[in-house]
Amino acid sequence: MRLHSSLEQPGSPEELRARQLRARDMLRGDLDGADLEAYVEERLVVTTLEKVLNVARANSIFPATFGLACCAIEMMSTVSPRYDIARFGAEAFRASPRQADLLIISGRVSVKMAPVVRRIYDQMLEPKWAISMGACSSSGGMFSNYAVVQGADKFMPIDIHVPGCPPRPEALMYGFNKLQKQIMGNPDPGWRSRYQAHGTEEWARGGPASQPSDEAAAAYERAREVLGA
Numbered sequence: 706m707r708l709h710s711s712l713e714q715p716g717s718p719e720e721l722r723a724r725q726l727r728a729r730d731m732l733r734g735d736l737d738g739a740d741l742e743a744y745v746e747e748r749l750v751v752t753t754l755e756k757v758l759n760v761a762r763a764n765s766i767f768p769a770t771f772g773l774a775c776c777a778i779e780m781m782s783t784v785s786p787r788y789d790i791a792r793f794g795a796e797a798f799r800a801s802p803r804q805a806d807l808l809i810i811s812g813r814v815s816v817k818m819a820p821v822v823r824r825i826y827d828q829m830l831e832p833k834w835a836i837s838m839g840a841c842s843s844s845g846g847m848f849s850n851y852a853v854v855q856g857a858d859k860f861m862p863i864d865i866h867v868p869g870c871p872p873r874p875e876a877l878m879y880g881f882n883k884l885q886k887q888i889m890g891n892p893d894p895g896w897r898s899r900y901q902a903h904g905t906e907e908w909a910r911g912g913p914a915s916q917p918s919d920e921a922a923a924a925y926e927r928a929r930e931v932l933g934a
């Protein structure tokens with residue numbers, strides 16, 4: 706059995722698109738003969754132990770029973786019948802970090818609380834993941850002051866950021882589904898890949914390979930004028 710890295714890349718947007726089109730053809734019954742055989746073989750041969758483990762991990766996550774502020778109320782709703790995170794195998798919130806593998810940072814993190822959160826994260830066993838839920842835990846949110854940490858990724862690794870104040874339970878579950886894809890080694894491409902926007906931010910910051918299009922350069926100059934920069 707061949708072992709794969711769980712960080713296997715999903716390929717370019719064109720390859721992804723081609724795969725989606727072939728899957729659509731297959732579902733419609735448009736694939737036959739050698740094409741159909743190739744399609745099936747591709748999916749049978751590539752199954753590896755690591756992938757099977759990752760499918761199991763992604764669909765049996767135990768989040769820690771842990772909340773920090775108002776966002777936690779939305780997090781609690783995800784286990785209710787209305788949202789039912791049990792559909793994704795994650796309804797068993799565990800009261801001990803020893804039994805949890807997902808920490809949802811749901812609320813602002815005060816400077817005093819940060820070491821506590823970090824200790825809880827450190828006590829969780831590998832493999833483990835973390836979701837930063839809401840504006841406060843992702844960036845300090847409205848609390849731009851000395852008492853609140855300006856982003857949980859300042860003191861621990863974060864896998865997914867969910868925006869909003871507070872994010873609705875659906876948003877948290879959307880982030881959770883993204884995390885599942887990451888765990889299964891097939892993350893959704895980021896917005897830069899989706900919109901072929903590679904390099905735009907580096908260029909705006911004066912980064913190395915910065916060759917803007919005429920349109921982008923004009924827009925940048927206009928923005929500078931507006932700001933009086």
Ligand code: SF4
Pocket residue numbers: 774775776811812813838839840841842846869870871872
């Ligand atoms: S993001 Fe909004 S809802 Fe969440 S903790 Fe901050 S203030 Fe509360």
